[in-house]
Amino acid sequence: xxxxxxxxxxxxxxxxxxxxxxxxxxxxxxxxxxxxxxxxxxxxxxxxxxxxxxxxxxxxxxxxxxxxxxxxxxxxxxxxxxxxxxxxxxxxxxxxxxxxxxxxxxxxxxxxxxxxxxxxxxxxxxxxxxxxxxxxxxxxxxxxxxxxxxxxxxxxxxxxxxxxxxxxxxxxxxxxxxxxxxxxxxxxxxxxxxxxxxxxxxxxxxxxxxxxxxxxxxxxxxxxxxxxxxxxxxxxxxxxxxxxxxxxxxxxxxxxxxxxxxxxxxxxxxxxxxxxxxxxxxxxxxxxxxxxxxxxxxxxxxxxxxxxxxxxxxxxxxxxxxxxxxxxxxxxxxxxxxxxxxxxxxxxxxxxxxxxxxxxxxxxxxxxxxxxxxxxxxxxxxxxxxxxxxxxxxxxxxxxxxxxxxxxxxxxxxxxxxxxxxxxxxxxxxxxxxxxxxxxxxxxxxxxxxxxxxxxxxxxxxxxxxxxxxxxxxxxxxxxxxxxxxxxxxxxxxxxxxxxxxxxxxxxxxxxxxxxxxxxxxxxxxxxxxxxxxxxxxxxxxxxxxxxxxxxxxx
Amino acid sequence: xxxxxxxxxxxxxxxxxxxxxxxxxxxxxxxxxxxxxxxxxxxxxxxxxxxxxxxxxxxxxxxxxxxxxxxxxxxxxxxxxxxxxxxxxxxxxxxxxxxxxxxxxxxxxxxxxxxxxxxxxxxxxxxxxxxxxxxxxxxxxxxxxxxxxxxxxxxxxxxxxxxxxxxxxxxxxxxxxxxxxxxxxxxxxxxxxxxxxxxxxxxxxxxxxxxxxxxxxxxxxxxxxxxxxxxxxxxxxxxxxxxxxxxxxxxxxxxxxxxxxxxxxxxxxxxxxxxxxxxxxxxxxxxxxxxxxxxxxxxxxxxxxxxxxxxxxxxxxxxxxxxxxxxxxxxxxxxxxxxxxxxxxxxxxxxxxxxxxxxxxxxxxxxxxxx
Ligand SMILES: Nc1ncnc2c1ncn2[C@@H]1O[C@H](COP(=O)(O)OP(=O)(O)O)[C@@H](O)[C@H]1O
Ligand SMILES: [Mg+2]
Numbered sequence: 001x002x003x004x005x006x007x008x009x010x011x012x013x014x015x016x017x018x019x020x021x022x023x024x025x026x027x028x029x030x031x032x033x034x035x036x037x038x039x040x041x042x043x044x045x046x047x048x049x050x051x052x053x054x055x056x057x058x059x060x061x062x063x064x065x066x067x068x069x070x071x072x073x074x075x076x077x078x079x080x081x082x083x084x085x086x087x088x089x090x091x092x093x094x095x096x097x098x099x100x101x102x103x104x105x106x107x108x109x110x111x112x113x114x115x116x117x118x119x120x121x122x123x124x125x126x127x128x129x130x131x132x133x134x135x136x137x138x139x140x141x142x143x144x145x146x147x148x149x150x151x152x153x154x155x156x157x158x159x160x161x162x163x164x165x166x167x168x169x170x171x172x173x174x175x176x177x178x179x180x181x182x183x184x185x186x187x188x189x190x191x192x193x194x195x196x197x198x199x200x201x202x203x204x205x206x207x208x209x210x211x212x213x214x215x216x217x218x219x220x221x222x223x224x225x226x227x228x229x230x231x232x233x234x235x236x237x238x239x240x241x242x243x244x245x246x247x248x249x250x251x252x253x254x255x256x257x258x259x260x261x262x263x264x265x266x267x268x269x270x271x272x273x274x275x276x277x278x279x280x281x282x283x284x285x286x287x288x289x290x291x292x293x294x295x296x297x298x299x300x301x302x303x304x305x306x307x308x309x310x311x312x313x314x315x316x317x318x319x320x321x322x323x324x325x326x327x328x329x330x331x332x333x334x335x336x337x338x339x340x341x342x343x344x345x346x347x348x349x350x351x352x353x354x355x356x357x358x359x360x361x362x363x364x365x366x367x368x369x370x371x372x373x374x375x376x377x378x379x380x381x382x383x384x385x386x387x388x389x390x391x392x393x394x395x396x397x398x399x400x401x402x403x404x405x406x407x408x409x410x411x412x413x414x415x416x417x418x419x420x421x422x423x424x425x426x427x428x429x430x431x432x433x434x435x436x437x438x439x440x441x442x443x444x445x446x447x448x449x450x451x452x453x454x455x456x457x458x459x460x461x462x463x464x465x466x467x468x469x470x471x472x473x474x475x476x477x478x479x480x481x482x483x484x485x486x487x488x489x490x491x492x493x494x495x496x497x498x499x500x501x502x503x504x505x506x507x508x509x510x511x512x513x514x515x516x517x518x519x520x521x522x523x524x525x526x527x528x529x530x531x532x533x534x535x536x537x538x539x540x541x542x543x544x545x546x547x548x549x550x551x552x553x554x555x
Numbered sequence: 556x557x558x559x560x561x562x563x564x565x566x567x568x569x570x571x572x573x574x575x576x577x578x579x580x581x582x583x584x585x586x587x588x589x590x591x592x593x594x595x596x597x598x599x600x601x602x603x604x605x606x607x608x609x610x611x612x613x614x615x616x617x618x619x620x621x622x623x624x625x626x627x628x629x630x631x632x633x634x635x636x637x638x639x640x641x642x643x644x645x646x647x648x649x650x651x652x653x654x655x656x657x658x659x660x661x662x663x664x665x666x667x668x669x670x671x672x673x674x675x676x677x678x679x680x681x682x683x684x685x686x687x688x689x690x691x692x693x694x695x696x697x698x699x700x701x702x703x704x705x706x707x708x709x710x711x712x713x714x715x716x717x718x719x720x721x722x723x724x725x726x727x728x729x730x731x732x733x734x735x736x737x738x739x740x741x742x743x744x745x746x747x748x749x750x751x752x753x754x755x756x757x758x759x760x761x762x763x764x765x766x767x768x769x770x771x772x773x774x775x776x777x778x779x780x781x782x783x784x785x786x787x788x789x790x791x792x793x794x795x796x797x798x799x800x801x802x803x804x805x806x807x808x809x810x811x812x813x814x815x816x817x818x819x820x821x822x823x824x825x826x827x828x829x830x831x832x833x834x835x836x837x838x839x840x841x842x843x844x845x846x847x848x849x850x851x852x853x854x855x856x857x858x859x860x861x862x863x864x865x866x867x868x869x870x871x872x873x874x875x876x877x878x879x880x881x882x883x884x885x886x887x888x889x890x891x892x893x894x895x896x897x898x899x900x901x902x903x904x905x906x907x908x909x910x911x912x913x914x915x916x917x918x919x920x921x922x923x924x925x926x
Contacts, residue, residue, distance in 0.1 A: 449649035452616050455636040456643045457663035457714055464637070467662075471653050 007461075009375040015366065016377060019384045022429045026399025027252070027391060033242060033402070034249035049246045055229065059250060062226040065146050066207040066254070072146070073154030073206055076300045078199070081161040083297070087283050089290035095297055096162075099155050100543070102304040104536040105311065106490035106508065107152040108215025109528035112515055113310030114148050115139055115220065116320070123310075123324040144220050149210045151304040156209075157202035164198020165191065204262035208255050212392035215492035215508070219515060226251050227394050227493065234398055234497060239405070248395040255390045311532070314525035321518070333526035337510070341523075343503055344510030345530060348489050351420065351506055355427035356435075356485035360477055362428075363435025364470055367443050370436075372451075386437075388430045393493030400426060400498060418500045426494045431484035438480025442473040479545040486538035490531050507531055565592035566627050566717035566750050568613065574621035575608050575774075583608050584774045585622070590718075590752060590767075595744050597753045599761040599785075600771035601797065606754040607646070609771075610720050613752065614643045626717060637666075642716030642749075646723045648707040650695035656682070656706050657691035663714035681713040682706075684743075701732045712747065719744075719751040725760060740764060758798045762786060770794050787846075788831065792919050795844040802845040802887045804862070805921065808835045815913060818843060822883030824862040831917045842919045847890035849915035852878055852901060853908045861908035862887065866901045876900060880909050 035041055049055050084096050105113075117123045118138040125135040138144065214227045223232065226247050233244035285293065315333055317326030337344065362385075369375070370382050388396070404416040416422050450472065454464035470477075492508040499505045502513070507527055514524030568590040575583040583605040590596040598606045611617040613624060615636030623630050631639060650659055660678045669677065682688055685705035695703055704724060711719065724740070725733045741764055744751055755761055761768050762782040769779045770793075778790040789795035792803055806826075810817035815829040818841065828843065835841070855863060867886065868879035871893075878889040878901065887909055901907060 447647065447649060449645040449647065450651060452614075452636070453643070453645055453649040453651070453710075454662065455616075456614055456639075456641070457710070458637050458640070458666035459662070460635070460637050463666070468651055472651070474653075 008369070008373055009377070011365070012369060012373065012375045012377050012381060015362070015369075015381055016384070019381070019429075019432075022425060023384055023387050023391070023396075026396060026403045027387075029402050030245050030248045030395055030399045031252065033245040045242050045246045046249075049243065049250065054224065055243070055247070058224050058226050058229045058247075061142055061224050062211050062251075063254065065142065065149060065225065066211045066258070068146050069149045069153060069210045070157070070203045070206050072150040073157050074199075074203065076150070076304075077154045077156075077158035077202070078161060080297060080300060081158050081165060083293045085162050085165040087285045087289070087293060089285040089293055091290075091294065095294075095301075098297075098301060098305070099158050100539060101308065101536075102152050103155050104539055105152070105307055105532050106215070106492070106511075106528070106535070107148060107213055108219045108492055108508070109311055109490075109511060109525075109531060110152050110307040111148045111216045111219040112511075112521070112525065112528070113307030113314065114144075114151075116314055116521075117306050117310045121321070126324045139220065141222055142224070145217050145222050145225070148216050148220070149213060151307075152216075153206040153209055154304070156205045157199065160198045160202030160205075161195055162198075164195040167198075200262040204258055207258045208390060208392070211251060211254055212394060212493055214394055214496060215512065218496075218512070226254075227392065230394050230398065231497060234401065239398075239401055244398060248392070248398050251392045251395055252390075255392060259390050308532070311525050311528045314521060315529045317522060317525075320521075330522070333522040336523040337526045337530070341510075344505060344507045344527060347420070347504060348507040348534075351423050351427060352485045352488040354424045355431065355488045356481045358424070358428040359432050359435040359484045360481040362432060363437075363439045363480060364473055364477055366436050367439035367473070368465065368469065370440060371443050372448065382436075386433045389433045391430075393426075393430060393491065394497065396426060396430065397494035397497035400494075417498065420500065420504045422498050422500070423495065423504075423506065426498055427484075427488035427491060430491070430494065431488055434484045434487075435477060435480035438476040438478075438483075439473050442476030443469070446472050475545045479542040482538045482542040482545070486535045486542075489534050489538075565748065567592045568718065568750070568752070569625040569628070570609075570613075570622065571625070572622035573609070573612065573619045573624060575605070575612060575617060576620045582774050583612070583619075586771075586774075586776045587622075588769050588776065588779060590750060593748055593750055594766045595741075595751045595753060595764055597755060597761040597765040597768045598771055599755060599758060599768050599798070602756055604771045605774040606756075606771060607722055608774075610643070610722055610752065610754050613718075614641050614720055615639050640714070640716050641718045641720055642711035642714060643720040644704075644707045644711050644722065644724055647727065648695075648703045650703055650706055650710075652695055654695075655691065656687070656693050656695070656698070659695065659706055660710045660713055662710065667714065677713060681709040684712065684746075685709045685739075700728050701736060704728065704736060708743070712743075712749075716749070719747075719749045721751065721753045723755055724753075725755070725757070737763060762798070770797065772797075787915065788917055789844060789919065790832075792842055792844070792922060795842075795917070795919060800847055800888065802843075802847065802850075802885075803919070804843040804845060804882070804887065805884055806841050806843045806918075808837055808839040808841060808918075811835060811837060816918065818918065820862055820882065820884065822863065824882075826860070826862070826911055826913075826916070828911075828913050828916045828918050831919065833918065833920060835918070840921045842921050843911075844917040844919050845887065845911060846915060847877075847888045849912065850887070850889045851891060851910040852880065852889050853910050854901075855906040855908050857908075861910045863906070863908050866903055866905045866907060869901065869903060871900070880907060882909070 034045055035043070037044060080099065084092055115122060119125070120135065120137070120139070124138070129135055138147065212227060214231055217223055217225050217228045218231070223229065230244050230247040230251070233241050233247065237244065313326055314320060316329050316331065318328040318330035318332065320326035366381055366385055369378055400422060401417060404422065407416055408414060409416050409419065409421065412419060446469065451464050451469050454468045455461065459467060489506070490508050492512060495506060495509050496512060499509050505513070507530065511524045511527045511531070514520035514527065570586055570588050573583060573586045574581055586609060598609060600606055608617060612619050615631070615634065618632070623632060625631065626639070626641070654662070657678055660681055661674055664674055664677060678691070679688070682690060685708050687702060687705050687709065690698070690702065695706065698706065725736055728736060737760060753764060762785070765782055767779065767781055768785050770777045770785060772793050778785060778794050780788070785794065785798050789798060789801070795801040795803065804820060806818035806820050808816050809819045809825070812827070815827060816835050817825055817827050819825050826843070853861065862882050864880040864882040864887065866878055867881040870877040874893055876891050876893055880887045880889060889909060
């Protein structure tokens with residue numbers, strides 16, 4: 001007992017040091033370049049940024065894409081959440097599962113598929129041209145980007161709103177009905193305020209992901225947005241260019257403001273925890289009602305499922321150009337990515353696995369320290385470990401390049417940024433919140449006495465943790481680890497800046513490279529299908545482990 | 556148990572001025588007790604009085620902010636929980652849900668590097684001791700509350716701890732199981748002979764199981780003694796009321812005698828009682844503690860002593876008769892065995908006298924009015 005604080009504080013401080021180097025330091029580096037000149041704070045770079053029309057436009061576009069993706073996504077997600085939670089009808093389970101499908105396709109892969117189907121010479125427009133002699137510019141410019149992002153990210157809003165709605169205590173609603181409230185008034189006065197925290201969580205996550213999304217604009221070749229601008233400054237002008245850092249700082253500011261606003265909504269409390277007396281029973285719909293719900297669902301959800309079809313078709317096509325459907329089919333694309341250049345898949349598995357394993361270990365230890373530790377400084381650990389949720393991947397990558405490009409790894413003789421380790425580290429850092437949160441939730445449900453009983457019977461602190469606490473955290477931790485794995489496997493925002501050279505590139509990088517040329521689209525799509533399969537399998541297992549866990553998809 | 560095993564040296568505990576603070580609040584205050592080898596020692600007190608905190612300090616899960624704890628004359632402050640070898644049975648059992656009954660019970664032995672056939676046979680014997688042979692492959696979730704309790708006991712006893720620490724072990728069981736487990740705990744203590752520290756808020760458990768009891772109130776030790784002492788010679792009103800039903804009649808001291816004192820009730824009745832170990836002076840206000848079962852109701856005309864009053868309630872329970880007798884300044888509850896008063900019972904409104912014997916009544920300081 002006496003030794004406890006010192007051993008524990010050593011652990012806390014070394015973790016703080018580690019996370020400080022991996023998160024705080026790169027972030028501060030980026031920010032300091034943006035707001036300091038010669039060691040003195042200055043607003044000059046920021047003013048210069050807003051003085052340039054291109055950057056101003058990129059800023060407005062980024063803000064608009066985030067806000068519009070949330071707004072449009074809500075139009076799709078909220079009706080779906082309400083109907084799947086509040087009503088019971090044939091195929092309700094199926095509809096809920098379909099809702100996860102948009103998430104399993106990485107947005108930049110989806111972008112390619114949308115291009116193929118809705119683009120200027122895509123399936124739909126060729127068909128329209130042939131029949132009616134007109135084309136519709138679905139995918140042009142900013143609107144194309146926003147559409148792809150909306151259709152990819154709206155399930156975050158759906159899942160979180162649905163979780164909040166279904167966690168509502170039946171008696172709350174009954175009490176309102178008992179007092180004479182019903183219909184829309186009931187919705188507005190009781191359901192809406194109570195499900196607001198869940199909705200806000202989903203909206204926040206969507207906003208942060210959208211403004212950080214680098215792959216979609218690059219794939220659609222629309223670059224007047226902050227993330228692609230930052231990327232282009234760093235890759236074309238170089239690390240010494242101040243504008244790149246200012247863009248990053250502006251991105252961070254946007255993320256933080258979103259976080260702050262949604263905290264305002266969340267701050268009114270997670271109401272759902274107060275003594276429950278059972279879930280709200282779903283109202284059984286008649287045949288007409290069920291048909292109506294499915295019609296709405298297909299209308300809302302259908303477009304989001306188009307890219308899945310598109311990407312599979314593209315992956316087995318040899319020639320698909322200027323025709324509604326592929327004209328020549330082949331399996332050659334899979335031969336290419338599985339046997340001729342297998343390193344993209346292999347690298348992905350390796351990096352994502354290592355990152356997830358690191359996250360699982362760190363997550364378990366940090367969660368235990370947060371809940372059961374005594375050392376001061378633990379709160380800092382919490383704050384730092386959850387920071388990556390609000391730090392755009394591009395920003396972190398730029399920070400890494402600046403902090404680590406001159407730093408040689410002892411024993412390797414090469415700078416950290418020219419080894420694949422940098423990718424594992426950035427993945428681990430960015431997904432750490434998933435495992436910390438998973439482990440934290442699991443540990444919270446576990447009485448302390450379980451660990452104490454092990455100590456009482458002779459197991460030291462480490463052994464009691466390994467034999468009792470850790471296995472009991474298992475499910476939540478594993479679910480978090482799986483999500484860390486799949487989202488690392490399809491990351492492009494930080495990957496694209498940090499890949500040292502092509503042979504070390506993971507799957508997402510491979511897709512990006514392939515998609516640069518017309519002949520590469522087939523193999524690129526095949527890699528995309530592999531990515532989808534990976535994410536689908538991982539997400540499916542994770543949600544099962546976490547008992548339906550919509551809580552997994554939160555910021 | 557064989558002869559050899561009972562000859563193992565039994566452990567003892569000494570707490571000296573132990574205190575514990577959470578924030579600014581002292582939840583344990585200056586507690587000094589000593590538990591003798593082989594004793595069944597009980598910490599008794601209402602919920603929140605610091606019993607669990609005391610137990611956890613002994614087991615090493617909390618550090619005293621004041622005072623010291625010795626086990627077998629050695630201070631244990633700097634010994635970590637896993638080196639103390641003080642077997643604790645947790646309030647909610649704390650069985651590990653991811654392990655079978657076998658693995659739960661085997662845990663402590665595995666930590667002590669026991670394995671193979673020796674492990675198997677010891678686990679078997681431990682489960683046999685608590686009547687759970689054949690339950691090895693089950694998960695804790697597949698056991699009833701009583702069975703979980705037994706597994707928790709077996710898991711602790713198998714490592715032959717120096718002490719057995721039990722935190723409200725019966726509080727999660729239904730009434731019937733509770734009295735059955737009470738008997739079994741008594742048997743286990745007899746068989747194993749291990750020094751036991753038992754924590755409960757239930758006075759019946761404490762009185763029936765313990766060799767000695769320490770009554771706690773708001774973190775402080777109020778009285779320590781054998782069950783009979785605690786029951787018949789409570790030191791203050793708190794103990795008297797907490798340990799069994801008690802009538803507390805306000806009186807004042809009017810005369811000091813060699814063997815005791817004479818007190819007067821509000822209604823003017825004079826009663827000779829023992830002094831209860833307190834130093835009294837004439838005029839002191841006090842509370843007279845009367846156990847209902849030690850009182851008798853008599854017809855007012857028949858006797859001269861006692862406290863006069865009126866029957867306000869009467870319940871016939873078969874073997875017992877319960878009376879509420881109104882006296883000036885309060886009500887006295889009386890509990891009489893039916894056979895002792897064949898055919899005689901009182902009606903509402905009857906004028907009666909409540910007979911008090913000096914040996915079974917205790918005079919307590921009236922903490923409410925005297926300084
Ligand atoms: N970890 C803790 N932090 C703050 N207060 C505590 C803690 N543990 C116990 N307490 C407080 O100490 C007092 C005694 O608690 P406890 O020992 O559990 O009582 P008992 O077991 O007698 O019911 C209670 O008021 C309780 O709220
Ligand atoms: Mg307790």
